[in-house]
Amino acid sequence: MRRMFFVGAWMLASALLAATPAMAEIRIIQSPGGEVGPFLDLFEQVRESGERVVIDGPCLSACTLVLSIVPGERICVTKRAILGFHAARSVDRRGRFYAEPEASDAVLQAYPGPVRNWISRHGGLSSRLLLLKGRDLAAIYPRCR
Template sequence: MRIAVFVSVVLSLLATVPARADLRITRDHGGYVEEYKAKYQRIRARGERVIIDGICNSACTMVFGIVPMNKICVTPRASLGFHLAYYDKAFTFGMKINSSEGTSDLMSYYPPTVKSWISRNGGLTNDMKKIKNGTDLWQIVDPCPEEFF
């Protein structure tokens, strides 16, 4: 009887503890900056890790300014993409209109290593500038341990 009560208590305690999970990014082409800010702030608050295991473009890259760098790693499949911020094309009749305010906001989140890479590669433009697995990427973020591949 005591064992059943003990098991019941342990199970109820476990049910109240939030599960921690890693975020594995495999194919994220970006989106609205405000949504990414909120998403990454929740991940940071929960102390979760982020494993970049594929494409992380545009607003996805804000992870580097919100989640602690020691909680982020990249696999050999990782790829980052950076470009100027622009207004939602649904509101600009399908035209890409750059947002200097949005770009400034985006850049304010990036750590010095990201800003340095962007600067060395000609700054942000309308075209996507990509970093693939290798030394340029590892100057920004550490490779994941092999068990994450």
């Protein structure tokens, strides 16, 4: 059965679609990120399922953890794919953001080597959003067929 996960503006939602017996896939269409926990749970389930991940739009922040959890040979990108990276941060009870340098280091080390290298060449993880797309992205992950 072909499954597509639509990651929307503020929530992670899934929907079952038409059956495609040849290969099941998860399609990331748009994800602004969010709390890390739900993304870790989802991508661990995807890793265990054996499904392929198609990145077909913006996959920002916590969504990029897919690269650390699902084997790279099961990830492909479309021309619309954009990966967005920034340093880890938390929010206190008053709604103020603060940096989490140890978490940022751990996340960076968990990314595959080519992604880590790209991030390093573009200034490293910081509060600024780094966008990996186009030719740079296609040099790391294959285009979906």
